[in-house]
Amino acid sequence: MTNSKNDNREYSATSLAKELNITPQDTFNNLQTLGLIVRKDNTWELTPLGVSKGGIYKHTEKFGRYISWPESIKDFLSDDRLGQSNSDITSTIIGKHFNVPVTRINSILSELGWIKKHPVMGWEITAQGKRFGGVQHKFSATGAPFVKWPNEILNNKILIINVEETQGQVSKVGSDNNHATDDQGFREKFKAEFRVKDGHYVRSKSEMIIDNWLYDSKIIHAYERKLPIEEDLYCDFYIPTEKVYIEYWGSEEATYLNRKKKKLEVYNKYNFRLIELTEKDIANIDDVLPAKLLDYGIAVE
Numbered sequence: 001m002t003n004s005k006n007d008n009r010e011y012s013a014t015s016l017a018k019e020l021n022i023t024p025q026d027t028f029n030n031l032q033t034l035g036l037i038v039r040k041d042n043t044w045e046l047t048p049l050g051v052s053k054g055g056i057y058k059h060t061e062k063f064g065r066y067i068s069w070p071e072s073i074k075d076f077l078s079d080d081r082l083g084q085s086n087s088d089i090t091s092t093i094i095g096k097h098f099n100v101p102v103t104r105i106n107s108i109l110s111e112l113g114w115i116k117k118h119p120v121m122g123w124e125i126t127a128q129g130k131r132f133g134g135v136q137h138k139f140s141a142t143g144a145p146f147v148k149w150p151n152e153i154l155n156n157k158i159l160i161i162n163v164e165e166t167q168g169q170v171s172k173v174g175s176d177n178n179h180a181t182d183d184q185g186f187r188e189k190f191k192a193e194f195r196v197k198d199g200h201y202v203r204s205k206s207e208m209i210i211d212n213w214l215y216d217s218k219i220i221h222a223y224e225r226k227l228p229i230e231e232d233l234y235c236d237f238y239i240p241t242e243k244v245y246i247e248y249w250g251s252e253e254a255t256y257l258n259r260k261k262k263k264l265e266v267y268n269k270y271n272f273r274l275i276e277l278t279e280k281d282i283a284n285i286d287d288v289l290p291a292k293l294l295d296y297g298i299a300v301e
Contacts, residue, residue: 010068013044019074023101026092030077033122035142037067049141088135088148091123097154098163108162109147112228113243113272118145127271128228132156158228192224206250206282210237213285217300219293221246233266244273244296248282 011019017027028044031037036050046055046067054070091109095102106123109115114129122144125134133150153159192201196211200223207223214221214237225238227245237246245267249260267274273296281288290300 009071011071011073012063012066012068016069016073016077020077022092022096023103026095026102027077029103030092033139033142033144033146034076035139035144036076088150089153090146090148094149094154094159098167100163100166104166105163108159108166111240112158112162114228115147120144122146131270157230161226162228204248204250206279207236207248209282209285210246210248210277210289213289214239219298219300227266227270227272229266229270231266233263239293239298242273242296242298244275244293244298246275246277248277250279 013027013031014024017024020027022030028037031044031050032039034049035047036053036055037044038047039045043065044067046057050067053073053076055067055073057065058068059065091105092102094100095105098105100108106115109129110117110123112128113126114132114134115123116126118124121142122139124145125136125147129147132153134147135149136145137148138145192203194202194205194208196202196208196215198211198215200211202208202211202223211221211223219239220241222238222240224234224236227233227235235245236248238244239246247263247267251257266272275289275292275296277285277289277292293300
């Protein structure tokens with residue numbers, strides 16, 4: 001939707017998105033991040049800065065009220081202003097590289113535990129994100145935090161696999177590194193044959209009890225999620241909202257204990273948030289698991 005005013009083109013967020021070759025949702029996010037608009041009562045409102053940059057309210061019978069922007073707004077929404085440069089990149093550039101909306105890229109980075117949502121606006125780097133070169137920054141106009149990444153992040157194997165999974169591509173399970181041997185062997189030996197309430201197939205009755213308990217407690221979780229590291233290891237359960245892993249230790253066999261030792265070394269190495277459960281805990285899961293979850297800020301109904 002465009003109009004004419006003083007021989008200058010005017011843009012809605014939708015037409016801006018087409019001009020900038022991004023999604024309308026990303027356009028709104030960028031306008032908000034730069035402090036030009038705010039969300040109030042399910043509508044977008046201009047800020048004083050947005051008004052100073054030429055934003056005005058318009059109305060049509062077909063679209064109702066919307067915000068119109070002058071031609072100059074495209075320069076204000078340029079990559080340089082949004083924090084990109086040739087030496088480091090933000091999620092906007094990562095999204096363009098993989099042809100994925102920036103909002104989805106941020107969701108992937110968050111699920112990996114590399115960034116976390118700021119309580120008010122923007123994204124903050126985590127300790128895990130710093131391991132991969134992420135650096136915290138703030139927009140000068142709003143103070144909203146965002147993260148810059150080294151260009152090498154575009155070749156990061158973990159990120160590539162997660163983006164490909166998002167796009168519906170099937171990733172190869174396992175790798176040729178030495179870390180995969182014990183974990184792959186265990187998963188091949190004990191087949192996932194127990195179907196649980198949410199449709200997962202798990203490898204034991206104890207894992208069935210855990211999975212069903214999480215489902216009944218309305219806790220979003222994944223089963224056998226690959227850890228977001230170079231080592232090819234899989235957790236038993238993962239709670240993405242709080243980046244919490246759950247491991248069930250159900251055997252005292254020597255080979256199993258050796259696998260357990262190696263996995264714990266990895267959890268400690270990366271300082272992952274881990275809950276450990278044993279067979280004794282399963283018998284008292286209604287008392288044990290809520291308390292362990294609460295330690296990580298997860299309250300159970």
